[in-house]
Amino acid sequence: MSNSELDRVIVRPVDEYNQKLVAYVHPPNWVNPQPADSYDLVVIGAGTAGLVVAAGAAGLGLGLKVALIEKHLMGGDCLNVGCVPSKTIIRSSRVVGEIWNGKNLGINIPSQIDIDFPAVMARMRRVRSDISHHDSAERFASLGVDVFLGSGKFASNNIVEVAGKTLKFKKAVIATGARATKPAIIGIEQAGYLTNETVFSLIQRPEKLAVIGGGPIGCELAQAFRRLGSEVVLIHSGSHLLNKEDNDAAQVVQQTLIKEGIRLVLNAKVEEVVTVTEGKRLYFSTNGHRDSVTVDEILVGAGRSPNVEGLNLEAVGVKYDKHRGVEVNDYLQTTNPKIYAAGDICMDWKFTHAADAAARIVIKNTLFSPFGLGRSKLSSLVMPWVTYTDPEIAHVGVYENQDVETIKIPFSSVDRAIADAQEDGFLKIHHKKGSDEIVGATIVATHAGEMISEITTAIVNKIGLNKLSNVIHPYPTQAEAIKKAADTYRRTLLTPRTKKLLGFLTKLS
Secondary structure (H helix, E strand, C coil): CCCCCCCCCCCCCCCCHHHHHHHHHHCCCCCCCCCCCEEEEEEEECCHHHHHHHHHCCCCCCCCEEEEEEEECCCCHHHHHHHHHHHHHHHHHHHHHHHHHHHHHCCCCCCCCCCCCCHHHHHHHHHHHHHHHHCCHHHHHHHHEEEEECEEEEEEHHHHHHHCCCEEEEEHHHHHHHEECCCCEHHHHHHCCCCCCCHHCCCCCCCCCEEEEEHHHHHHHHHHHHHHHCCEEECCCCCCCCCCCCCCHHHHHHHHHHHHCCCEEEEEEEEEEEEEEEEEEEEEEECCEEEEECEEEEECCCCEECCCCCCHHHHHHEEEEEEEECCCCCCEEEECCCCCECCCCCCCCCCCHHHHHHHHHHHHHHHHHCCCCCCHHHHCCCCCCCCCCEEEEEEEEECCCCEEEEEEEEEEHHHHHHHHCCCCCEEEEEEECCCCCCCEHHHHHHHHHHHHHHHHHHCCCCCCCHHHHCCCCCCCCHHHHHHHHHHHHHHCCCCHHHHHHHHHHHHCC
């Protein structure tokens, strides 16, 4: 790849922060190395999965030759257009949420809050650029990884081509991720729209914003932009938001968004977008009625599509589907036994931490299992996840169903939640019938994501509710809800005879 081709990678706005970002994750003066005679591992894609595989393999101290290929920005979605920028903006918006809640805490607040939207976005770009050195081309080169910037594709069963160079490999890993799905809406391409990949380039606040899609991305960004001063209408095809989450949890978030002034349009289908003098007009139907709304910007947060194009997967016998991605088995091996995949390109779990965990499985299965050291399975993972609305929804394991027993602790019974004026949340723990073994949980709380790991740890290590009830939780904390759930389970073990005996002994004392 020539320097002129590298120069085309531009992240807007072109300010000092984004120039710093690009200098780390796609440096315009980068010179691809001379390929080794053969690589133990060639990784295509430098998002979370690819970075972890490359760094992990190179850092084993075994003298392995590892190549890493990236055609756009190292760090992938998480650093550039996902976790880092979105949570940085959400942090700013949470300050507004706290101010709005001030009246419930005895704090009088001004009717008008001065929100400096350009400053919020500049802070996001600064934070992102400050973090980006961790994923930089230079850092990975210093770890012993040969970093190639350019589009990689398979040329044969043991060759990947990139920027005019030929890389021979013993094993390869596809980690090219996914992108925002293009919406099939008449006129939307002509009118223009935002996705998670472009929304963070905004420097001016849209006064009126339409968000299409009531999943995690749509709900998180709808709430953030509403708190930062936009009028927001959230249009969703389902009968309620966050269809894949616990119904009670989704209802709490839905009511919060309504309370904060977001207009919800449910059971809706956006049919057409037309550019008018006032902005962009969306025509939609809901429950048999046709309506419209005019906004300044449209944000589409409805679905992800795997990046399978241009890899020439047919040449190496790797099966894939353009909607679901690369086909893998439980060991993350593709239909070509020499080629593995990890992350959004092949997994239903499209989370950074899931890509990280999958990458560790790939390292073990590609490098160690040939020596009889065992193989790891994707299905063995216990995967928590978080929707970063306020309150957050954190979940792990199974949902409520007829095969489990459920203990629900409303935060209205948790002292710290009452003191925090955050009583709308709850904890649900699901355990096997007739057993204290925990098999799933949902938490709805402002910091639910910080609480779920205790339950995930319990599931992974088979720590049942009996043992959790013996764990001392600091008082007052919202995590005390976990101990309350464990204590509730223990009380169910008391037989009528035991209860009668305890009551008699209590009277004697």
